[in-house]
Amino acid sequence: MYDIVEKRILQNDIEWMRVRAPFVARNAQPGHFVMVRVDADGERVPLTIVDHDQTDVVIIYQKLGYTTRQLSFKQEGDTLETFQGPLGKAAHIRDKQHVIGVAGGVGSAPLLPQLKAYKEKGIRVDAILGARSQEYLILLDEYRAICDHVYITTDDGSLGQEGRVTDALKIRLETDASIDHVIAIGPAIMMKYVVEMAKSHQRSVDVSLNPIMIDGTGMCGNCRVSIAGKTFFACIDGPDFAGEAVDFDELIARQSYYKKEEHDCFLRLKDE
Amino acid sequence: MNKIPRTPMRNQDAIERRNHFLEVALGYSLEEARAEAARCIQCKNPRCVVACPVRVKIPEFIKLLLEDALDEAFETIYEDNILPSICGRVCPQESQCEGACILNIKSESVAIGALERFVGDYGMDKNLADKPVKENNGIKVAVVGSGPAGLANAASMRRKGYDVTIFEALHEYGGVLSYGIPDFRLPKDIVKNEIDNLKKMGVTFVRDVVVGKSITIEQLFEDGYQSVFIGSGAGLPSALGVAGENLNGVYYANEFLTRVNLMKARNEPLSKTPMKLGDTIAVVGGGNVAMDAARTAKRLGAKDVFILYRRDRKSLPARLDEIHHAEDEGIDLRLLTNPVELIGENHVVKQVRCEKMKLGEPDSSGRQRPLPTGEFVTFDIDNIIIAIGQKPNPIIKDNTLGLQTQPWGGIITDEFQMTSLPGVFAGGDVVTGAATVILAMGAGKDAAHHMDEYLKTTTR
Ligand SMILES: Cc1cc2nc3c(=O)[nH]c(=O)nc-3n(C[C@H](O)[C@H](O)[C@H](O)COP(=O)(O)OP(=O)(O)OC[C@H]3O[C@@H](n4cnc5c(N)ncnc54)[C@H](O)[C@@H]3O)c2cc1C
Ligand SMILES: Cc1cc2nc3c(=O)[nH]c(=O)nc-3n(C[C@H](O)[C@H](O)[C@H](O)COP(=O)(O)OP(=O)(O)OC[C@H]3O[C@@H](n4cnc5c(N)ncnc54)[C@H](O)[C@@H]3O)c2cc1C
């Protein structure tokens, strides 16, 4: 059992939680994630480690379906059934000059520790944060604290530039030749377009892949992704990979195989 | 020599049992057990004992059973095998003790597995395994993984007085016994009972800890553990290596069984981790894992379940009983049939194309090598489950400096089961590759002996 030490509401549907988990905190690094089970018959879902100290680990989650909503019912002082990690390979902090991070939606949570790691290495960092509208943007102050520039895009124009992250990225890549690396974290479709854009502007690009995971330890194989025709398990070989050769169409298809079942499960939550 | 036929074990009705996960084989009554025990001719040089990987004193326990000394019969088994109820159910007896039984020559072997199960269950009901153990000597040892290898190691080390902690990566203990082998072959309360026994003995269990990630082997020593046993099993699924393997609807047996057993998808619609399964299911492989997957699919409501296996019937590595049970339940064995391509539509698998095989010369495993014929056949399917083997998980290897491993990932050990790192021992599937419960258990128990010897020389 793992104690929820602190909980904050960041936005309507996005919450922040600090959980006591010394076994996870001990070796946590940027890029690592945890598998969380809310109660004894809950499913296991992956969430990125956003921050940590000696004993505690911070997660940020968007209330999407059954499990993330079940999680949001929990308050300070409550416990979680499973909090296992740190899992995955730590993000590869490359030798670069100027990195631009691109986050879609709650992808800004996993992106933050990676950009911090670049910043700590003395590398210049910028960020493009995109969301449907203002109420889905989070961590703006945290980004402003480490980035030279933070660019914001919203689909409805409620904050920053109206449009998509790729619109903003295009301008940055065309006008700032010093940018030599892109990191994209967000919905698979967004990462697909960011990768295409980075490639067409001759920049290297890393992505964080988010297939459906069950155990998160390399046992089930459900998290497999194709990269340059080879199969990798995102939970043990990733989740961060060089983006250039990722088969995003396969990833998007695999993410949707259980859509109906997820929806049915969500409907039951309303009954409960 | 005795020609009385073997006492058959009663099974659940084959049609009825397709609808649930209750245990299929019902076990012996006391009368049946006595009748079967009476068939043993008490050989002077029992071949069955030699053929048992942990040398259970078989004729001895059978004699005690006949004399109604059931407590003593249990003690006799328990000295060599701490999991009799489990092994009696899942051991491949036909290639071990029963295969060596002298009665095979003229008639049928004694049903040793069934007798072991009977005595094991008796001991479980009467709590005979719950005995006081040596006082804790304060010397900390760590066990990685709670499968049969880890459980046996922990039990033996605790009996020798050590302060034992088991670290398990998953949220349930038992390894394959919990997440792999389905209830209809091994009811989970039996596994739980064995784990409770270890807890009563004073073994500490910690779950959700992935050794190598949450804590490294080096950090275990920093934290005061004086020796480590790695029993992390072979949990990484092997790929078929054919086109279309990443299509939706293609499952590795591990995912399928994990969803159903560990994540309780069998309780649908209540499970939060469901199992999406169509009507027509192909299962690739011929071992216990393939049989379990096929029979599970049937129980989840699949109409047409067939097994694709590239060799012939006599090469099927699964337990004989399970092959019979599978066939009784309506599972079709398509032998000498090797999948070569998975064909999909809109990213969902629809068909499996197979090559018909024929048998050639024996290969390194002693079985006849399957050879391609150039003749192909295609089956329509809704799902395909790949059950062609497992390898050790790379997490420990990748995060432990200086730990030597085989090219396929197995941990290398010396004759004392010590790895390339001093004080770190290993056993079970992580050393041998996917094998059996009894071999893993034996390896865990033997390693405890070597760890004890090692600790006697290194601690005061
Ligand atoms: C490595 C990794 C890191 C992640 N980090 C974060 C994070 O920091 N914050 C955050 O809000 N989200 C993160 N996610 C996504 C998060 O796991 C899903 O949003 C969550 O599982 C949704 O579960 P649900 O039951 O609430 O929704 P559902 O209704 O079940 O699903 C909604 C969508 O989430 C995805 N999803 C569902 N189940 C899983 C699963 N078991 N594994 C992966 N994806 C799933 C599917 O694409 C699905 O369509 C991460 C995913 C991965 C793989
Ligand atoms: C479906 C199926 C059916 C089978 N049927 C039979 C049968 O009928 N008869 C038979 O004899 N054998 C059978 N087997 C094989 C048998 O179950 C295995 O050989 C045996 O369980 C191996 O035991 P083990 O302790 O070495 O490993 P496992 O049982 O695999 O246990 C290893 C444990 O270690 C944990 N672990 C792994 N990595 C870490 C880590 N880094 N940190 C912490 N914990 C970790 C795992 O989560 C797991 O719980 C079957 C196997 C399967 C999959």
Ligand code: FES
């Ligand atoms: S989540 Fe199961 S193997 Fe990656």
